[in-house]
Amino acid sequence: xxxxxxxxxxxxxxxxxxxxxxxxxxxxxxxxxxxxxxxxxxxxxxxxxxxxxxxxxxxxxxxxxxxxxxxxxxxxxxxxxxxxxxxxxxxxxxxxxxxxxxxxxxxxxxxxxxxxxxxxxxxxxxxxxxxxxxxxxxxxxxxxxxxxxxxxxxxxxxxxxxxxxxxxxxxxxxxxxxxxxxxxxxxxxxxxxxxxxxxxxxxxxxxxxxxxxxxxxxxxxxxxxxxxxxxxxxxxxxxxxxxxxxxxxxxxxxxxxxxxxxxxxxxxxxxxxxxxxxxxxxxxxxxxxxxxxxxxxxxxxxxxxxxxxxxxxxxxxxxxxxxxxxxxxxxxxxxxxxxxxxxxxxxxxxxxxxxxxxxxxxxxxxxxxxxxxxxxxxxxxxxxxxxxxxxxxxxxxxx
Ligand code: PLP
Ligand code: TYF
Numbered sequence: 001x002x003x004x005x006x007x008x009x010x011x012x013x014x015x016x017x018x019x020x021x022x023x024x025x026x027x028x029x030x031x032x033x034x035x036x037x038x039x040x041x042x043x044x045x046x047x048x049x050x051x052x053x054x055x056x057x058x059x060x061x062x063x064x065x066x067x068x069x070x071x072x073x074x075x076x077x078x079x080x081x082x083x084x085x086x087x088x089x090x091x092x093x094x095x096x097x098x099x100x101x102x103x104x105x106x107x108x109x110x111x112x113x114x115x116x117x118x119x120x121x122x123x124x125x126x127x128x129x130x131x132x133x134x135x136x137x138x139x140x141x142x143x144x145x146x147x148x149x150x151x152x153x154x155x156x157x158x159x160x161x162x163x164x165x166x167x168x169x170x171x172x173x174x175x176x177x178x179x180x181x182x183x184x185x186x187x188x189x190x191x192x193x194x195x196x197x198x199x200x201x202x203x204x205x206x207x208x209x210x211x212x213x214x215x216x217x218x219x220x221x222x223x224x225x226x227x228x229x230x231x232x233x234x235x236x237x238x239x240x241x242x243x244x245x246x247x248x249x250x251x252x253x254x255x256x257x258x259x260x261x262x263x264x265x266x267x268x269x270x271x272x273x274x275x276x277x278x279x280x281x282x283x284x285x286x287x288x289x290x291x292x293x294x295x296x297x298x299x300x301x302x303x304x305x306x307x308x309x310x311x312x313x314x315x316x317x318x319x320x321x322x323x324x325x326x327x328x329x330x331x332x333x334x335x336x337x338x339x340x341x342x343x344x345x346x347x348x349x350x351x352x353x354x355x356x357x358x359x360x361x362x363x364x365x366x367x368x369x370x371x372x373x374x375x376x377x378x379x380x381x382x383x384x385x386x387x388x389x390x391x392x393x394x395x396x397x398x399x
Contacts, residue, residue: 012132013372020370028368029386029393031377034184034349035253036316039383044316046251048309052298061294068278068286070099070259071293077300078244078259081223082213084231089263096274097261098281099288102253103214103245104133106260110210110241111141112280113262120173124210125166127151127177129374131184134177134212148176151186156342156354158188167201176207180242181226182215182348185376189219189347195229199236209238214245219347221317223249223310239263246296248349249313255292316380323382324351330391338398349380359397367393 010018016032038044069075075097080090089095100106115122124143126134127150138145148170149162167176178198183189190198202209211230217223233240239262246257262277264270281287299309321344328340343351355363355375363369369390371377382390 016370016372019364023368023370025368027386027389029370029381029390031369031371031379031381031390034248034378034380036248036251036349036380037383039319039385041381041383041386044251046309046312048299048305048312049250049252049295051308052295052302052305055298056291056294063290066099066287066290066293068281069097069274070288071290071297073301074257074293074297075099075259077297078246079261081300082216082227082230082242082244082259082261083234083263084224084227087231087234089234093267094264094270095261096264096270096277097259098274098277099293100243100258100260101285101288102247102256102258103212103243104137104258105256105285105288106243106245106258107134107137107212108141109260109277109280109284110243111138111143112284113241113277114175114210115142116280117276118175118208120208121171122175123171124175124177125170125207127163127179127183129185130177130179131212131214138177143175146170146174150183151188151352153354156352157345158190158194160190160194163190164197164201167198167205167207170205170207172206174205174207175210176202177210177212178229180211180213180216180229181219182350184214184348185350185372185374186352187346187348187350187379188352190229192228192232195232198229199233199238202233202238203236209233209240211240211242213242215248215348216244217249217310217313218317218320218349221314221321223313234263239265246292250296250299250309252292252296255295256289257292257296320349320379323379323384323387326384326387327351327379327382327391327394330388331395334391334395336395336398349378351377351379353377353394355394355398362397363393367396369393 020030125148128147148166149159152159219226244259247253324344328343353375357373
């Protein structure tokens with residue numbers, strides 16, 4: 001039956017973990033997948049998550065199904081975290097929101113909703129480059145995926161003029177995917193002034209913002225500051241859809257906790273939109289899992305746990321910033337002639353090193369340092385114990 005099924009390529013990011021596991025060198029370094037590690041290189045379960053989880057378990061709640069849109073105390077708090085407690089969209093009760101299978105599931109519901117209901121041409125523009133899964137998720141949703149300029153390889157920075165020009169030349173009413181903060185893979189975000197300009201261009205062209213916020217808190221260490229573009233666009237009167245992930249900022253990766261929301265014009269419109277989200281979700285997976293959402297709900301709704309969690313998010317962001325500085329310093333101390341300012345200018349979990357695919361190959365083959373071919377390294381995988389050997393390896397392959 002399946003003799004016609006061709007061998008497919010492995011996931012470009014998750015495949016790296018396989019290569020890493022197969023390497024027997026004891027000092028091997030995995031900078032592939034974007035998952036936070038502590039300074040010992042170990043996965044990190046946030047203490048606030050441990051406490052919330054113990055609380056959830058000891059409450060001995062039943063295991064009944066959640067509603068189609070998930071755990072209400074979670075989604076309500078997730079919306080507040082993103083839009084802000086004082087946001088008019090919260091006060092006027094016009095955000096339709098559903099729990100989702102983490103950020104990816106939110107993107108997939110969003111793709112399906114736009115494909116079914118967006119009244120204009122169903123093209124979505126994503127940045128070049130973007131998270132590799134974006135293209136797959138949106139084309140599987142039946143949207144036409146196009147790209148706008150984002151990265152300037154000469155400056156290893158943002159191609160802001162190219163981005164604006166592409167948004168201006170896209171047909172009016174296009175859907176535009178924007179990384180709210182900590183752009184993956186480049187680690188390069190627009191400044192607040194640039195966001196203001198982007199909002200104006202999007203307004204002029206009547207483009208529809210599709211925000212992906214997978215790293216709220218990871219860029220600056222402050223969840224409110226990282227939500228700046230969301231809140232600015234709301235203030236400027238944009239409608240939007242928003243995908244949230246709690247994989248990174250709560251370290252709930254495998255629990256798959258996320259939310260998808262749509263900002264509507266009124267509470268009445270929200271009700272109608274909400275009914276259609278339910279109709280979309282039902283045949284996809286019926287209803288989402290409850291355990292992770294209960295943990296997240298506890299953290300978001302309990303004042304003292306919330307405060308603790310915000311401190312832990314900042315702790316993760318700060319450790320990453322420290323590793324960026326250490327990597328740059330080690331490269332300079334080795335006498336590298338290259339400019340490594342971008343390592344510390346970039347933000348979030350990833351650094352886009354500017355290394356070529358051949359150099360990345362050498363890093364893996366000759367130095368047992370694993371990361372994606374595009375030169376992206378997950379800074380969260382750097383520790384005070386491996387940064388020196390990492391810098392030496394990068395120095396050797398870049399000269
Ligand atoms: N969006 C971006 C930009 C990401 O980097 C990721 C991966 O972490 C996701 C969405 C979704 O991740 P998850 O489905 O694990 O929440
Ligand atoms: O970019 C990353 O490394 C994260 C994690 O199919 C990830 O976003 C990578 C690939 C994938 C799922 C998650």
